[in-house]
Amino acid sequence: MSINMYRLLIVDDEPIIVNGLVDFFSQQEKWPLEVYGAYSGEEAMQLLLHMRFDIVITDIGMPEMDGLQLQKKVLSQWPRCKIIFLTGYNDFEYVQEALRHKGVDYVLKTEGDEAIVRAVELAIEYTREEVRKDQLMLQADRQLRLAVPALQKELLRNLVLGDYVSISRLSEQFNELMIPLHANQKVLMVLARIDTYKPNYSVYDRGLLAYAIQNVASEYLQDSVHMLSVEMEVSRMLWFIQPKPSEESGSEAGFMDEGNDERWVQSASFIQGNLESIQQTCKELLEVPISFVIESNPVSWTEAGQLYEKYNKMLSQGLGMGTELLLTSHSTLPESLPCPFQAGKLKKKLELLKLQLDGGQKEAFDSMYADMMKEVAQYKDEPRIRQEIYYSLVPIFLACMNRHMIYDFGPQLDISKLTHMESHSSWEAVTAYFHGLASAIFARTQVGLQLEEHAVVQKVHQYIHDHLDGDVSLVRIGEAVGHNSKYLSRVYKKITGEDLSHYIAQTKLSKAQALLKETQMKIYEVSAAVGFLAEPYFYRFFRKAAGITPQEYRDLHKVDKR
Structure with missing residues (x-):
């Protein structure tokens, strides 16, 4: 049986009905059907036991096994089979019982072949x-x-960069993404830095190298710990590690008790002991020097971003500027800074702000911008952090202004202040200035969007008037004006307040009425002139829209002229 073929079984205790329907459906080329007949429920079950059927048309009132009993047996064997009940009974109780067992349709024998055809077409669909x-x-x-694997790493990367929505649903997301770590337990973190690349390394080469380093680490560590490696940025990978259960614990959760410090100490010691071997293997096999930073104590997932910032700082100053390092951090994270500055978190927010500004998402931008500037306001005694934020926002706004060709914001916003932080009197003034720029950009882009949407509507109207005698389907209009039909319908309704299909119908009707009143064209010529391939369809359309036939409309206006 072809993959596009469907098996149809017709069951009735009246042979004339079975033979007639089998013959009728077998001769139809419209439907991809293999048709079989059975004269009783028992005979039908013999067929159903040996082959799958997609559709069964069955009488309800049959002796020994009626249609409802057959339906239950069919669905127990082939749950997706569609059942059509064909019967002489017009009894609501039968209809209720049929539908209760997922019957697709219920057709009276007196309704004729057309009703049966519709039921079969519905079942096929x-x-x-x-x-x-x-x-x-x-x-x-x-x-x-x-x-x-990519989604796992993206979740952990976002978590480290300050996505607190992810943290609030951590256990659920770990389960969904099959992350081999425990969301409700602490984690050891190792930052690996590729110190130098070969000069001819491409982006692909670097990605391949990161994957190879991860494999080397797994070879050394996988027997004792669960590990997931995440690329945070070029040359830096963050490893999330938790110890595997001990043989004595007998369960995946047993070793992870908060009081089980010995397992964490053993794991940290095991990892530190293997980092030098991993380093040496990467140097010999991959010809790449690597440095590591490890915290000897596990941290909670909410502290991961803070520890990552600490690692980055260690690798960016003093001894961290060297190569092939093994740095161990023993100090605990400061509890006195509930909202420590995190460059990674800032980078993530800036990326989102850029997308929101470019995409016209004013509400989302306003909310995230307010949160970010409120957080930065805490750093009163750290002007360099404020400078970093300020001069990170400048290129975002400049790029957006250039893209939309916005260079003049009027006297209320002095654009010359944009690149000079010192021209603002306070951080509150800075916050208000950028918010004012954003509001002005959103206002300008909204006007531009509206102008473009009106231009699209004008193009649609022009196309319809120029091609009314041809294809003015939504799909064809969309192709002509360069937008998909769903978007086109939505924009048209937004701008005009009416459905595009209604406008097309009204335009066809108006032109047809004009031709009937003002010309001697034949009715079939008028039909063709407004895009109908068959005259009967035009008659039905005109009568439904105008309330009278085309000829009646023409005659009526001839009388009026007299």
């Missing part, structure tokens, strides 16, 4: 839709499995 859904779900599952 339901079956196709199920197959499409299955294929999409299977494809999505395959893609998800391929994407899981």
